[in-house]
Amino acid sequence: MKLFGHKLTVSAAIGMAVVGLFVFISLFTPWIAPYSESANVAGTWDEPSAKLLFGADQIGRDMLTRMMYGSRMTIGVALAITTLSFAIGILTGLVSAVVGGWVDVFFTRLVDVMLSIPSLIFALIILGVFGSSIPVLIMTIAVLDSTRVFRLARALGMNLTVMEYVEAARLRGEGLWWVITREILPNAWAPLVSEFGLRFCFNFLFIAGLSFLGLGIQPPYADLGGMVRENAAAINFGIMAPIYPATAIALLTVSVNLVVDWMLSIDARPSGAQAEL
Amino acid sequence: MRIGGRVCARPFFCSTFGIVVQGLHVENTEYFVALFTNLLHFMAKLIVNRLLLGVLTLFAVSVLIFVCTQILPGDVASAVLGQGATPEALVIFRRELGLDVPAHLRYWHWLVGALHGDLGVALTNKRVIIDEILPRMGNTLFLAAYAALIAIPLAVGLGVISAINEGKWSDRLANVVTLVAISLPEFFIAYLLIIFLAVDVELFPSLSTVFKGMPFSERVYQSTLPAFTLTLLVAAHMLRMTRSSVLSVMSTPYIEMAFLKGAPRRRVIVRHALPNAAAPIITVIALNMAYLVVGVVVIEAVFVYPGLGQLMVDAVSKRDVPVIQACGLTFATVFVLLNTLADILVILVNPRLRHKR
Numbered sequence: 001m002k003l004f005g006h007k008l009t010v011s012a013a014i015g016m017a018v019v020g021l022f023v024f025i026s027l028f029t030p031w032i033a034p035y036s037e038s039a040n041v042a043g044t045w046d047e048p049s050a051k052l053l054f055g056a057d058q059i060g061r062d063m064l065t066r067m068m069y070g071s072r073m074t075i076g077v078a079l080a081i082t083t084l085s086f087a088i089g090i091l092t093g094l095v096s097a098v099v100g101g102w103v104d105v106f107f108t109r110l111v112d113v114m115l116s117i118p119s120l121i122f123a124l125i126i127l128g129v130f131g132s133s134i135p136v137l138i139m140t141i142a143v144l145d146s147t148r149v150f151r152l153a154r155a156l157g158m159n160l161t162v163m164e165y166v167e168a169a170r171l172r173g174e175g176l177w178w179v180i181t182r183e184i185l186p187n188a189w190a191p192l193v194s195e196f197g198l199r200f201c202f203n204f205l206f207i208a209g210l211s212f213l214g215l216g217i218q219p220p221y222a223d224l225g226g227m228v229r230e231n232a233a234a235i236n237f238g239i240m241a242p243i244y245p246a247t248a249i250a251l252l253t254v255s256v257n258l259v260v261d262w263m264l265s266i267d268a269r270p271s272g273a274q275a276e277l
Numbered sequence: 278m279r280i281g282g283r284v285c286a287r288p289f290f291c292s293t294f295g296i297v298v299q300g301l302h303v304e305n306t307e308y309f310v311a312l313f314t315n316l317l318h319f320m321a322k323l324i325v326n327r328l329l330l331g332v333l334t335l336f337a338v339s340v341l342i343f344v345c346t347q348i349l350p351g352d353v354a355s356a357v358l359g360q361g362a363t364p365e366a367l368v369i370f371r372r373e374l375g376l377d378v379p380a381h382l383r384y385w386h387w388l389v390g391a392l393h394g395d396l397g398v399a400l401t402n403k404r405v406i407i408d409e410i411l412p413r414m415g416n417t418l419f420l421a422a423y424a425a426l427i428a429i430p431l432a433v434g435l436g437v438i439s440a441i442n443e444g445k446w447s448d449r450l451a452n453v454v455t456l457v458a459i460s461l462p463e464f465f466i467a468y469l470l471i472i473f474l475a476v477d478v479e480l481f482p483s484l485s486t487v488f489k490g491m492p493f494s495e496r497v498y499q500s501t502l503p504a505f506t507l508t509l510l511v512a513a514h515m516l517r518m519t520r521s522s523v524l525s526v527m528s529t530p531y532i533e534m535a536f537l538k539g540a541p542r543r544r545v546i547v548r549h550a551l552p553n554a555a556a557p558i559i560t561v562i563a564l565n566m567a568y569l570v571v572g573v574v575v576i577e578a579v580f581v582y583p584g585l586g587q588l589m590v591d592a593v594s595k596r597d598v599p600v601i602q603a604c605g606l607t608f609a610t611v612f613v614l615l616n617t618l619a620d621i622l623v624i625l626v627n628p629r630l631r632h633k634r
Contacts (some may be wrong), residue, residue, distance in 0.1 A: 009455075113337040116616070118571040121608040122345075122591070128593035128601040129346050131359075205462050209575050212464050213590050228464055232579075235468055236483055238476045246465040253460040261456065 006266045015258030017249065022252050025074040035062040037069045037222060045231075045239050054244045058230050063241065067248055069222040075252070077138060084142035086196060089149025094180045094188075096150070097157025101110040108154070111147045119144045123210065132215050137207065145203055152195055153254070156188040197260035201253045207248050223247050323624050331617035338609045339391070343384045346602050373400075374598070387602070388443035396603040401595050406603045409588060414607065416487055417577070417584035419501050421569040424507035429562055432512040436519025436558075441546050443524060451516065454572075463572065467506045467579040475500060485580045503573075503580045510572060511565045522557035526550045556623045563619025567612045 025032065036039050042056040049055075054063035094108045114122070119141075126140045132147030160166060166183045174182075210216030219226065225247045231241035281586070354370040355362060362370075375383055390397065396406040439451045474485035485499045526532065527550055535545045574586030581587075585604060592600035 111332065113341055116334050116613055117338055117341065117609045118567065118612050119607070120571055120574060121605050121612075124574075124589055124593050125342060125345055125601055125605045126349075128596055129349070129598060131596065180573070189380075201460060205460075208462055212462075212575060213578055215590065215593055225462075232468075235471055235476070238472075240472075242468055243465075243472070247467055248461060250461045250465045253462070254457050257456055257460040 009262055011258045012262030013239065015255040015262070018251055018255035019259060022071060022255075025068050026075050029068045029072045033065040033068045035065045036063075037065060038220065039065075045234050045237075045241050055239075055241060057241060058228065058234070062245045063244055066222045066226070066227055067245055068226040069220065070227050070245060071248060071252070073217060073221050073223040074204065074208060074225065074249075076136065077223075078200055078207055080138050080212070081142045081203045081207065082147065082196060083143035084138060085199060086149055086192070088142065089146035090153045090185070090192070091180075092146070093150040093153025094157045094184055095176070096153045098161050098176060098179055098184065104154075111150050114144070114147050120206070120209070123206070124215065127210070127215050132210075132218060134217060137210070137216060141203060141206060145199060145206075149195070149199065152191065153188070156191060158185055160184045160187055194260050194263040197256050197263065201256045201260075204256075205249070205253055282360070320624055324621050327617060327620050327624065331613055334613050334617075335610060338613065339388055339606060340384070341386060342602060342605050342609065346598055346605075348380055391603075391606060396606075397599040399592075399600045400597045401600075406600055409600075410607060411505070411605060412489060412587065413583060413585045413588050416582065417498070417570065417573055417586065420503055420507070420573060420577075420582065420584060421566070423497070423500055423504040424511065424569055425566055427504065428508040428512040428515065431508070432515035433519050433558060433562075435512075436516040436524060437546065437551065439516065439520045440523040440527070440550075441543055448520075451520075455513035455517050458509055459517070463506065463510060463575040464579050466509055467576060470502055470506055471579075474505075483580070487583055500582065503576050503582055506576050506579075507569055507573065512570055514568075515561055515565050518561040519554075519558050522554045522561070523550055525557075526554045529553075533570065555626045559622045559626065560619050563615050563622070567615040570611050570615070571608055576614045 016208055038061065040060040041062050042060045043093060044056065044058055044060055046056040046060065048063075052062050052064070054067065057063050057066055091109050096104045122144055123140055130136045130140075166179060169179050169183050176179065184226065207216050208223075208225030208228075211223050212229045214226075214229055216225055217223040219230075227245040228242045228249075231245070234241040235243075354367050354374060354376060358366060358370060365435060371377060377385075378386075387397075390485055394407055396410065398404065399409070416485060435451065439448045442448045471483045474480045481502045483502070485503055487499055491499075523546060527546070532545060532549055535549045536542075540549070571586075573584060574590065576582070577584045577586040578590060585607060589601065589604035589608070589611055591597075
């Protein structure tokens with residue numbers, strides 16, 4: 001089987017199928033979920049049955065329904081974070097590479113300092129001061145994550161900004177915005193797209209981890225990390241309840257990684273921007 | 278050059294060991310003393326530079342933490358107390374936090390205090406923060422060291438084996454297993470281990486109760502499950518990086534030369550490639566050790582292990598700003614220290630840096 005003119009590996013195909021399933025579920029949750037998000041339909045941690053495919057959670061809500069809403073929430077927030085992070089990272093990174101001088105020094109040093117604090121610790125500091133709400137979460141993690149995007153975008157920009165066609169554009173008097181969007185960005189897409197997949201995975205795990213610590217997305221919203229936390233006590237009785245949402249997280253991240261792995265393998269050219277990184 | 282009675286074909290690599298095992302089985306002491314003072318001259322500058330950079334980074338980090346906790350929110354008092362706070366409560370709380378003093382003075386007091394081991398008093402329970410942090414820091418470092426002792430030999434060994442068998446089924450298996458292990462959330466691995474090793478087979482406790490003055494063996498037993506979880510998380514990444522840094526050295530001309538003269542693959546990797554791959558491997562190990570100390574936060578939450586991460590998470594949920602600052606500073610310090618140490622080790626094991634340009 002071929003996709004975009006490249007041979008599709010088995011693992012990539014599986015990854016794409018699972019990612020597609022998650023996207024479908026996230027888009028149409030309210031219409032395909034068997035119960036309502038907050039309805040109590042059974043007892044605490046009821047066993048899985050034909051009616052409740054994955055059993056019930058700690059207050060008797062349907063686990064499958066909660067997982068669908070949870071995926072929708074967590075995927076949505078992670079996507080928002082990654083998009084914002086790429087917007088910030090690409091913009092600052094390319095400006096840094098194209099303008100150079102003190103702008104470059106300023107951004108690079110700032111990023112160096114930010115990267116010398118582990119991002120989880122940094123996020124905890126910000127959340128501790130501002131409190132945890134969805135906008136704060138998105139802003140904080142996006143800014144922290146954009147440091148990595150910055151490094152990649154700057155490296156790509158550095159390679160491209162010395163090209164003749166960029167020089168030509170500058171000589172004919174094009175502005176900074178034109179040079180970045182019309183000359184450099186179109187040639188930097190390929191590595192940025194696979195990086196997007198990796199960063200999405202990272203952010204997805206990050207937000208799930210924060211929610212698991214009780215500092216991410218707050219109830220009443222369902223989210224996968226929070227569901228693991230809420231059901232964590234069940235594990236000591238040998239009940240599998242926290243395993244289901246944790247598996248959903250694992251399944252999605254592994255699948256995205258499989259797809260990204262495939263994309264990286266077709267991107268890996270012997271020469272060009274990718275190889276020079 | 279002779280070390281331990283054995284003639285060494287490659288003086289560079291052996292001289293590294295000569296320094297490390299000085300006094301153990303070195304015959305020619307004078308030679309090593311001379312070598313050592315020479316090295317000191319050549320490398321001291323680099324190392325001192327790196328140390329200064331580390332101190333500078335720590336300073337910048339402390340400024341950043343201070344800015345994030347004290348200046349960004351505008352007014353910490355109203356940020357913490359929320360919109361419902363009465364003006365009187367705000368005034369009292371501001372005075373308690375010392376917010377009536379200008380920011381740069383507050384930073385100065387905080388920094389000087391921190392350097393003297395005085396991190397202030399917790400808002401919620403009025404305990405002295407440093408007394409809370411130190412024992413928990415010990416617990417966290419114990420857990421991290423336990424995991425590191427298993428993870429480093431395992432990962433580097435398997436990584437080299439994987440590189441030797443590049444493309445064979447064992448290598449591909451390692452590739453898939455580590456890719457999966459890297460993309461799994463920490464708590465997923467932790468709960469799987471709990472289910473298999475604590476619930477199904479009651480080998481280890483599912484909660485690690487660690488307290489002061491418990492016997493060492495008991496402490497090791499109690500922290501085994503969290504240490505295993507950390508090992509799995511970190512070893513996967515280290516294995517991949519070890520493999521790829523060995524393989525990237527493999528594509529250089531001198532390795533091709535070694536192959537052409539007829540050396541077997543195993544020997545080429547262990548004798549020719551590994552010494553030059555040492556620097557990236559050390560960097561990877563240090564990065565992962567830093568991750569161990571930090572990534573421990575989630576693992577501690579799963580196993581209710583009384584470490585620094587737990588303290589910080591509690592402080593964040595109670596929004597206890599001084600404790601958050603202190604924990605953040607401690608974590609960041611460990612992180613920066615480990616990175617600095619890695620860079621210095623890389624300078625030390627790099628034979629090219631030992632000669633005057």
